[in-house]
Amino acid sequence: MTHYSNPVLDADWPDPDAVRVGDDYWLIASSFNRAPGLPVLHSRDLVSWEHVANALPAVPPAGHYALPRHGSGVWAPSLRHHDGLFWIVYPDPDHGIFVLTAADPRGPWSEPWCLLPGQGLIDPCPLWADDGRAYLVHGWAKSRAGVKNRLTVVEVDPALRRAVGPARTVVDGDELPGFRTLEGPKLYQRDGWYWIFAPAGGVATGWQTAFRSRSVWGPYEHRVVLEQGDTPVNGPHQGAWVDTPDGHDWFLHFQDRGVFGRVVHLQPVRWDDDGWPVLGDEGRPVLAHPTPVPGAEPGEPVRSDDFSAPGLAPRWHWQANPVDGWAVADGAGTLRLPAQPSARGNLRDQGAVLCQQLPGQPSTWETRVALSGDAPGTRAGVAVLGREYAWAGLLRTPVGVEVTVRRGGTYGDEEILAQEPVPGGATSVVLRTAVDAEGAVTWSWRPDPPAEGDGAAAAEWHEAAAPWQARVGHWIGAEVGLFSSAPLGADLRPDDGGTFGPVRVAVAGKDA
Structure with a gap:
């Protein structure tokens, strides 16, 4: 039996989200001011990953991001597969919530369009629900909106082009004892419940919470489902719940490691008798575990580059939207x-x-x-x-x-x-x-x-x-x-x- 050790992606892949389609897993991460942005990673086993593309060649508005805008740009995105397309929904806290699509995650991706304009709207995630409607959950950045620690749901049209109803706060973290900086929500349906997986408590010190309700509008009950405990994994939260073809569940999340960024861990998931998810080892992060696919060999994206192929490999990015002529990569080895x-x-x-x-x-x-x-x-x-x-x-x-x-x-x-x-x-x-x-x-x-x-x-x-x-x-x-x-x-x-x-x-x- 082969095992993997956490983190499975030991580098800065912030705020990961992932989906499985068939036997393939696809993961994206925040990219902030960097361009190309929205890195796309691929795996067949959840422990060996390849960086295959970047969905966003340049960050809109193009002129604004012609200069480095450190800390702005693409914040925590979500990735979904619906109606034969892959959908990325990402926030720019200074401009609004944007959407782009592709038939193949390797690209090409569409030009992004703005679903919800505004400042301070962050961490969006769509759900095409069983009732035929589409919803979007998102959080708030106090630095732009003046409020935070709350989750909002709005009904949107299925093409993710516009809101079709009023936005409602469905979870107010200020009403939950000890909660602060509630953000990063991911919206799902399972067994007749609407689920919101969301972190709270801060990037380096927080935990992962699961909320559930019979209605997308609430009221929601909650449980803390992953926290550091006596492990060395600080702030284990914000990520993606995925399943395997054989019906097992897993959770990908980040840990903040300071100068090394937000590295990605993989936790097993089981469901208790009351229908709640139990992540890791009874709610504590595992440091090692049998691989989801027997015999899988853990591996991370390639970093070396011999410049033997024309153009720049997906592993490279600039600090602002690139201009023709910044690089000459003709495939000759330099x-x-x-x-x-x-x-x-x-x-x-x-x-x-x-x-x-x-x-x-x-x-x-x-x-x-x-x-x-x-x-x-x-x-x-x-x-x-x-x-x-x-x-x-x-x-x-x-x-x-x-x-x-x-x-x-x-x-x-x-x-x-x-x-x-x-x-x-x-x-x-x-x-x-x-x-x-x-x-x-x-x-x-x-x-x-x-x-x-x-x-x-x-x-x-x-x-x-x-x-x-x-x-x-x-x-x-x-x-x-x-x-x-x-x-x-x-x-x-x-x-x-x-x-x-x-x-x-x-x-x-x-x-x-």
Whole structure:
């Protein structure tokens, strides 16, 4: 009997929702300001996942998200299959609730349309009910709407184009002892009951609640069905109830791990004699369990990239809606990022930072970085990006090219942590970014090609600076990114910028 260990997705896949159609499971997650957004993952066994697509090439409104809008954009989405189509319903807390559809989750997806305009409407989930009607449940963001801790249901037309009735609060968390930040609802039907699975208590400290009623409008009774207890799994909540073809039930949910983001766990589900779900081990998260499909081998999405196929793989995303020309990926084994003008030289301002999530276990990222261009201040490198960031790479100065490590935040100039000339006037190095179990980052480099000399000594790695502690992002974990930029007004040629060789990633000693 094979077992899996939690988390099954040990990286930042926030607010997951999932459905099963036939023998296939599909999972989506929040993507916030990142583009392309709405990542789509596929599995046949719930423990081995592949990142196959992104449903949202750019975040609407396109002009608004032409700049990084950290913490805005796509919040907790829902995924459903109805009438031969896959439906994603997602909230933008500043603009409303949007819908897009596809016949195949791998795409193409439709252009999104706005179902409910407004600020502060979050975490929507539709239900096409047995009575032939369609309903939508959602939560509220106090930062935009002035209220939170309540769940609202509204009847909508079956095409999810408009509301057809008034919205009603069906659960008011302020009336439930101890409840705070009730959000993330998912609406289901089972055995004559309407069910709302919803977390409360906060992202890092909360729990999962199940509500049920004979009417979609309530009144709802509730039970806490998953909480940390004596386990190390803090805040186990918000996710998806799915079943298997042989009739077993499972629950996918997240755990907030700070700089590593919201990682995804899988819990078995049984139903007690009173018809309530019992998640995990009698309401506590399991750390390991037999796999849903006997013999299944757990596995996570690939992170390494040899750039041998034209275009960018789904694993990559930008910090804002991309512009043609930000990347040149022709399938020849390298990725070229033309230098983008940057007014402040601050990477939190730069949309053209090409990122992946930071894995939840120690990882190393290795790539060759080459810099072209004579304009002083032109630079290219590898960043670890959160509310604060640091990067290592190559910088063009008036006297040559130097290896540098710098850190920055939302405000102020970058601080130089290390800087030294590249030997022999070279314009390329091999750069290694190592992240430990606490999120401390160490950069090291070696000449490319190695300097003349004896074997290992010629290819020796040089530690570029003391370890730097990565920081969380806005609602997300830290990210690893590639970038190239130059001062605003620099005299740039089309070929100026950074060229990156294959990116090789190893996570906890395994190839990734």
